[in-house]
Amino acid sequence: MITTLHQHESQRSVDLALNMIDIVDRNLYERSCDVRWWATDAAVVECVATADKALCQHAAERLSVILASYTVYLDLWVVDAQGTILANGRGENYSVAGKNISDMKIFRQALATKSGSDYVAADIATVPFLNNATVATYATAIRENGEENGRVTGALCIFFDWAPQASGVVKSVRLSEEEWQRTRCMIVDSTFRVIASSDGKTGDLFPLRTDGKMSGFYQTNGDSTVSFALTPGYESYQGLGWYGVIEQKQAAE
Template sequence: MQDDILALALEVSRITSEKISLIESIMRQTRLLALNARIEAGRAGASGAAFGVVAHEMGSVSANITEVAQDLRAAVQANVARIETVGAEMMTAFRGARLQDIALNAVEIIDRNLYERSCDVRWWATDSAVVQALEVPSQASAAYAIGRLATILRAYTVYLDLWVVDAAGRVVANGRPQAYPGAAGTDVSGQAWFRDAMATRDGDQYVVADVETAPALGGAPVATYAAAIRAGGQPHGRPIGALGIFFDWAPQAATVVGGVGLSDEEKGRARALLLDGGGRVIAASDGRGVLAETYALKSEGRPRGFYVEDGRLVAYALTPGYETYAGLGWRGVIEYRLGEAREAPAANMAAA
């Protein structure tokens, strides 16, 4: 709608300018004819005097019409310029508000997905095969746990692997030993997700780590969730180890940022991003800067908003969390290149 209004204003300006130019051209011809008429009236002497008066008046009328046309041109140009400015500001505000809604939708989608991961890890940490692998450690109990984890992985394809870790921080079973043979026996006692899981108060708690590459999983980027495995599988049992589950981040995140609701024209100009709490790019629709770039977002503490800078319209939204998952302070961002577009610069604006 805003694009149509601005295009209409420009078309009115173009047509008006053409018509005024035509009027000015006609008036120039009229003044020339009036001048010639006065010359001929002068040659005719007394008999041409009356015609000379008419010719003089024609010249005066022509001059007046030309002056009116020039005033009209100036007025139209000034008002069309104002319409262009207001229209451009409307376009920026409209597009900015829309893109910040899309940014919010992107981060909400990923957080709803990750909320389910927080449910998974707490549930599977109570699985009898997982608990038995730590309470009755043996090759048989480890094999049983491996089989159980493999069954889960066949149903939950969003995970790269699931690890059962004993209280000393040693991986005793993983669900994909063929794909990741180096996982078993790995010492994770120094990793924050393990330590934090062991420190949780009860079975309702879990921990989550920001997206990082996992060397033991082929260097793939993962979002790691963990929960304590407790004695007897009871919510208030003592921690006897931890379950770590590794969300296959790259394909899931790529689906989210690649599927944002942009038009084909916008997709050619836009970059959709997910940022972690420190502003690090953890997903990008163009694949650039993932886990390497820190994005200089100028949110000024606002949870949602947009601004224009260096020919870019940047819209952003902070995760609101989902259900019991508070989120990690991630943001969705849509960066739109203005290029030849007529959007006007705008100050940093927050959502209403």
């Protein structure tokens, strides 16, 4: 039975879960802005338009400069309409130029975007071409002359270095030292797969019970309380159906 004190603690945990997912949403909203902006970069547009070796090398150098400032990314790829990677920003780390990614769902979705204001985002996954790193991938179409409604000539794919960024979020929840001893903070995706966890354990399915609610808490059959909050999205980023989740064992009486 959840006492009045435990109800107060659990509601606080709901607020903390919402804060976690809100931080993630704000961060990923910026990624959606980045991909749409960089897809209009003149070097990127010219590389895809011509496939000229020198111009694609210039595009790779431009992407490298971007990555030097945006350290949250593992790599940026310029891809032609057939799925061949023409340039990437970290060629010294990832030898992907010339490889074909036409079988990647997010690439096909990027080509199908209706305008330069649109983008696509994928759930957290490992990418073999990035040494199986865990990333959040965003993509959009590259369009002729960089125009918003220009003809689609290729795609830009950007790879957010998910693991360290997400770990920082779930480990920075404002809990006391005593609370941390009995608490696990998580981000779970729309299938309830754990994609970030304060204890470092990810990939498992968490048995979250939402009962159709956007947020709430409940007591498990054991001595734990689970508090959760669904992503509310941020600005034009609607989120991917992820939840902030806090599982906390009850304090000793």
